[in-house]
Amino acid sequence: MKQYSAEILCVGTELLLGDIINTNAVFLSRELSKMGISVYHQTVVGDNPDRLREAFCLAWSRSDIVITSGGLGPTYDDLTKEIICQCLELPLVADEPSMKEIENYFARRGREMTENNRKQAMVPQGGIALRNPRGTAPGIYVETEEKRLVMLPGPPKEFEPLFLQAAKPLLEKLSGKVYISDTIYVYGLGEASSESRLLDLMTVSKNPTLAPYAKEGEVHLRVTSSADTEEEAHRMNRDMIAKVRERIGDYIYGINAVNLETVLAGKLMEKGCTLSVAESCTGGLLSKRMTDIPGISSVYLGGVCTYTNEMKVKVLGVRQETLERYGAVSEEVAGEMASGIASVSGSDLALSITGIAGPGGGRPEKPVGTVCLGVWYRGKLYTERVQFGEKASREYIRTLSASKALFLGMAAVDEKLKNKE
Amino acid sequence: MKQYSAEILCVGTELLLGDIINTNAVFLSRELSKMGISVYHQTVVGDNPDRLREAFCLAWSRSDIVITSGGLGPTYDDLTKEIICQCLELPLVADEPSMKEIENYFARRGREMTENNRKQAMVPQGGIALRNPRGTAPGIYVETEEKRLVMLPGPPKEFEPLFLQAAKPLLEKLSGKVYISDTIYVYGLGEASSESRLLDLMTVSKNPTLAPYAKEGEVHLRVTSSADTEEEAHRMNRDMIAKVRERIGDYIYGINAVNLETVLAGKLMEKGCTLSVAESCTGGLLSKRMTDIPGISSVYLGGVCTYTNEMKVKVLGVRQETLERYGAVSEEVAGEMASGIASVSGSDLALSITGIAGPGGGRPEKPVGTVCLGVWYRGKLYTERVQFGEKASREYIRTLSASKALFLGMAAVDEKLKNKE
Numbered sequence: 001m002k003q004y005s006a007e008i009l010c011v012g013t014e015l016l017l018g019d020i021i022n023t024n025a026v027f028l029s030r031e032l033s034k035m036g037i038s039v040y041h042q043t044v045v046g047d048n049p050d051r052l053r054e055a056f057c058l059a060w061s062r063s064d065i066v067i068t069s070g071g072l073g074p075t076y077d078d079l080t081k082e083i084i085c086q087c088l089e090l091p092l093v094a095d096e097p098s099m100k101e102i103e104n105y106f107a108r109r110g111r112e113m114t115e116n117n118r119k120q121a122m123v124p125q126g127g128i129a130l131r132n133p134r135g136t137a138p139g140i141y142v143e144t145e146e147k148r149l150v151m152l153p154g155p156p157k158e159f160e161p162l163f164l165q166a167a168k169p170l171l172e173k174l175s176g177k178v179y180i181s182d183t184i185y186v187y188g189l190g191e192a193s194s195e196s197r198l199l200d201l202m203t204v205s206k207n208p209t210l211a212p213y214a215k216e217g218e219v220h221l222r223v224t225s226s227a228d229t230e231e232e233a234h235r236m237n238r239d240m241i242a243k244v245r246e247r248i249g250d251y252i253y254g255i256n257a258v259n260l261e262t263v264l265a266g267k268l269m270e271k272g273c274t275l276s277v278a279e280s281c282t283g284g285l286l287s288k289r290m291t292d293i294p295g296i297s298s299v300y301l302g303g304v305c306t307y308t309n310e311m312k313v314k315v316l317g318v319r320q321e322t323l324e325r326y327g328a329v330s331e332e333v334a335g336e337m338a339s340g341i342a343s344v345s346g347s348d349l350a351l352s353i354t355g356i357a358g359p360g361g362g363r364p365e366k367p368v369g370t371v372c373l374g375v376w377y378r379g380k381l382y383t384e385r386v387q388f389g390e391k392a393s394r395e396y397i398r399t400l401s402a403s404k405a406l407f408l409g410m411a412a413v414d415e416k417l418k419n420k421e
Numbered sequence: 422m423k424q425y426s427a428e429i430l431c432v433g434t435e436l437l438l439g440d441i442i443n444t445n446a447v448f449l450s451r452e453l454s455k456m457g458i459s460v461y462h463q464t465v466v467g468d469n470p471d472r473l474r475e476a477f478c479l480a481w482s483r484s485d486i487v488i489t490s491g492g493l494g495p496t497y498d499d500l501t502k503e504i505i506c507q508c509l510e511l512p513l514v515a516d517e518p519s520m521k522e523i524e525n526y527f528a529r530r531g532r533e534m535t536e537n538n539r540k541q542a543m544v545p546q547g548g549i550a551l552r553n554p555r556g557t558a559p560g561i562y563v564e565t566e567e568k569r570l571v572m573l574p575g576p577p578k579e580f581e582p583l584f585l586q587a588a589k590p591l592l593e594k595l596s597g598k599v600y601i602s603d604t605i606y607v608y609g610l611g612e613a614s615s616e617s618r619l620l621d622l623m624t625v626s627k628n629p630t631l632a633p634y635a636k637e638g639e640v641h642l643r644v645t646s647s648a649d650t651e652e653e654a655h656r657m658n659r660d661m662i663a664k665v666r667e668r669i670g671d672y673i674y675g676i677n678a679v680n681l682e683t684v685l686a687g688k689l690m691e692k693g694c695t696l697s698v699a700e701s702c703t704g705g706l707l708s709k710r711m712t713d714i715p716g717i718s719s720v721y722l723g724g725v726c727t728y729t730n731e732m733k734v735k736v737l738g739v740r741q742e743t744l745e746r747y748g749a750v751s752e753e754v755a756g757e758m759a760s761g762i763a764s765v766s767g768s769d770l771a772l773s774i775t776g777i778a779g780p781g782g783g784r785p786e787k788p789v790g791t792v793c794l795g796v797w798y799r800g801k802l803y804t805e806r807v808q809f810g811e812k813a814s815r816e817y818i819r820t821l822s823a824s825k826a827l828f829l830g831m832a833a834v835d836e837k838l839k840n841k842e
Contacts, residue, residue: 016460018451019634022443025465030439039437040472042465044446051461058479213440283712284705287726291704294780294815302728304736305708311723311766315736345732359715394715 004037004174007063009055011070011080012154013046024069024152024159031163034224035171035179037065047077056084064147065171067163070154072137074116080151081122081140088149090124090142098129098138105136130166134158141170148174177226180233182256184221184244185263187407189251194219197247201240208240217400218260253410260406261289267413268299268349275409276345277303278316278337280328280354281371286402301345306337316340329354331372331383338374339381349412350376351405357397368392371401377412384408425458425595428484430476432491432501433575434467445490445573445580452584455645456592456600458486468498477505485568486592488584491575493558495537501572502543502561509570511545511563519550519559526557551587555579562591569595598647601654603677605642605665606684608828610672615640618668622661629661638821639681674831681827682710688834689720689770696830697766698724699737699758701749701775702792707823722766727758737761750775752793752804759795760802770833771797772826778818789813792822798833805829 008028014020025042032039043059045051052071059066071080085092098121106113120137123129130139130150135158142149150167152159172178186194191214195202198221201210208225221244225236245252254263268275277286287303290296304315309328312318318336326332334352342350355371362368369388374381386404388397411417429449435441446463453460464480466472473492480487492501506513519542527534541558544550551560551571556579563570571588573580593599607615612635616623619642622631629646642665646657666673675684689696698707708724711717725736730749733739739757747753755773763771776792783789790809795802807825809818832838 015447016450016463017454018447018449018460021447022463026436026439026442028439029437033438039439040467040469041476042437042443042463044463046461048461055462279705281712282709283717283721284700284708284724284726285712287705288703288709291702291706291726291728291819292816297728300704300728302732302736303705303726305705305712305724305726307712307718307721307723308766315723315725315765344736345729395713398712 002175004064005062006032006037006039006065006067007041007043007059008039009059009066009068010042010044010154011047011052011068012044013048013077015044015070016046023156024154027156027160028067028069028163031168032065032067034181034222035168036175036226037171047071047079049079049083052079052083053087056087060087060147060149065150065174066147067150067152067167069152069159072120072139072151072153074114074120074136076116081124084149084151085124088124088142090126092122093125094118095121095123095129095138097131098123101131101138102136128170130162132158132162134161139163139166141167143170175226177228178230178233179224179226180230180237181222181224182237182241184223184241184252185254185257185259186219186221186248186251187217187253187260187403189219189248190214191219194221194248198244201243205240208236210240210244216396217403253407259289260403260410262293264406264409264413265290265293265296265299267410271413272299273349273413274299274301274345274347275349275351276301276341276347277350277405278341278352278374279303279305280307280312280337281357282353282355282398282402282405283307285398286351286353286405289402289406301347304341304344312337312340315344317343327366329356329366329370329372331374331385334372334374335376335381335383336374338376338383342376348378349409350374351409352376353401353405355397355401357394357401358392359394369397371397371404373401373405373408375405375408375412375417377417380417382408382412382417423596425485426483427453427458427460427486427488428462428464428480429460430480430487430489431463431465431575432468432473432489433465434469434498436465436491437467444577445575448577448581449488449490449584452589453486453488455602455643456589457596457647458592468492468500470500470504473500473504474508477508481508481568481570486571486595487568488571488573488588490573490580493541493560493572493574495535495541495557497537502545505570505572506545509545509563511547513543514546515539516542516544516550516559518552519544522552522559523557549591551583553579553583555582560584560587562588564591596647598649599651599654600645600647601651601658602643602645603658603662605644605662605673606675606678606680607640607642607669607672608638608674608681608824610640610669611635612640615642615669619665622664626661629657631661631665637817638824674828680710681824681831683714685827685830685834686711686714686717686720688831692834693720694770694834695720695722695766695768696770696772697722697762697768698771698826699762699773699795700724700726701728701733701758702778703774703776703819703823703826704728706819707772707774707826710823710827722768725762725765733758733761736765738764748787750777750787750791750793752795752806755793755795756797756802756804757795759797759804763797769799770830771795772830773797774822774826776818776822778815778822779813780815790818792818792825794822794826794829796826796829796833796838798838801838803829803833803838 227233337352352374358368648654758773773795779789
């Protein structure tokens, strides 16, 4: 199979000023690499005709596939299409469906359509307009005997779906294969451990490929198969996922999941089970993450952030004696916080976190990164003490503590926790 | 004054695979633009000798300043320095202070130093080694009659401080000027309104320059002066800040501030004033933002996230009657939430938020984006209803609601709120 090379050419002065991050380049690089296409160059130039021309000609001369982002808008400094068509000596012709769509867009809004808007519906002769559901500028696809050119609008909200829906299927035809990816979400196993347990699958297997992405205490394993049909690629992915599950199944919390909180929310909704939380060092982060989810109010009752001992006693009913004997950061206090918020809220599941997020507050017996968690589930209590690295940042400790609580919450609902009482 | 052109050349296969975002390019583009240097190209190539050579030669031929990132490490695929020195026909010589430093680094760790590590201390003849306090690879600066070359290590934790501390002062010499930037933090005035009130300062003034950056309900105005001395540049910035203050002073909450929560925390600490919060739609976000700040436990007592009416009544003492008469999203309930949490926690200042973050839950009289806020400060109560756009996302509404509460908190502590009771 021929190895195709690609170049990403992003056009926009705001990128050169550092006003925006080039997320299109990272998105596209990842997508193309999943498809087995090698990206050898990423280039950024401003809205400048000469430099754009120079950059495009160079890209076109050295790469099989050139994908541009930006400069398709209606204003005078949107030049990508015009300059590239000059380079390729392709006349621009009106694409009737696009023209119709832009006319409708303006008619619906009762606004007048100008010549500049009309310009957006022009495509190079022989090219294909890629319908853009999120904006007025269509993308453009041009195929020559040897090369492929894709031009997409710059805003990521238009760029990303337009690539996936319209451009990707056209590029897949190059190899005659379809590419399907699934992501295995892993919690509680570091990147190094994942790699050592899966090394042969990661290195030996070329189709499907298995690639790890480390992300704040989690590892996401991307499985990508290429095959003649979607069905075949899905089947190959399923086989690989089964192999991975055999080795590290206990750590897998979802396939193509969004994140831990979304998976926990799904389990709660499925079982009709309500949740409340009590936090100290995470300061509301756990509650915030649960309430990021639209519609969570059907299962989430609320939370308390008790940053002082007084509030732990007053709001959660933690005993003064427990605080004095074991200290605020202890499994005992975590347990009383969990049962306390369960009693206040009447929830089925309650999660608690108390710890030392630093940078101050560490002591020899409880250094920075010491975190105690409590899980109360329908009358049963589980607690655990964990130790994040002393060098870990406040943000990292807080994020990982909330993640750990969410993971324990899932285990509780799945009746997989060994309860202490 | 000559206008210098710069090109940013980032080296690293992980960028081309989309595994990491190119934050160095955005950081450097912004820094160079503050210094009045025009970035005309950003280029990314992988750890490939031929493509790196081609990209460097092109950059060196067309730009006054070339800055590279990445490829200075000790491994076999770290090639940047070697390839570029071949292009420039400069021999590599050992830099004694760097060699000493790397030797010490390994001696301290009791690890053996290999030939590869030694390679890191080599610099092009006539070049300057830039001391890297965060890693073993020094940066390199080369000056020719017409051009400047800076090579920096790829990890942003090394790249950013090394650029600011070592490379920036050397590049400033090009123009014989120093560049000083200050940022004015503005809340409650959109980008368009800021621009219309400051348009002449933004467009006419070339030194200092005044540039707006919109950021989630805030506008950050960057003032940059170039002058012969730091003192002079600071004075020019102060004058510009004074002019901006005359026009939009009510909306400015800090100069070179970190964010709203940090400024509020500073005011609370200064006045020895404690804080607690009660949240509904923001679900813990306000509490989370306050507790992002290390050491906040000296003034922050805690918070409650009451996602149900029952919890509002039970934990905060909101009256059932108020809930029934005005609804959970009302100024009346916001007020009772604020005074309720103040009473539970005993804090001097209490902030509350209740609203409809969507996407569900909107009604004609209270559409998505309706948010009511309460501020209780030492016995005085203030409430306000705001309406964020119905099209705004859940995340946007939540972020802006928390920001609004923080801003009102500042106004309360500064005794600038007109209280209702």
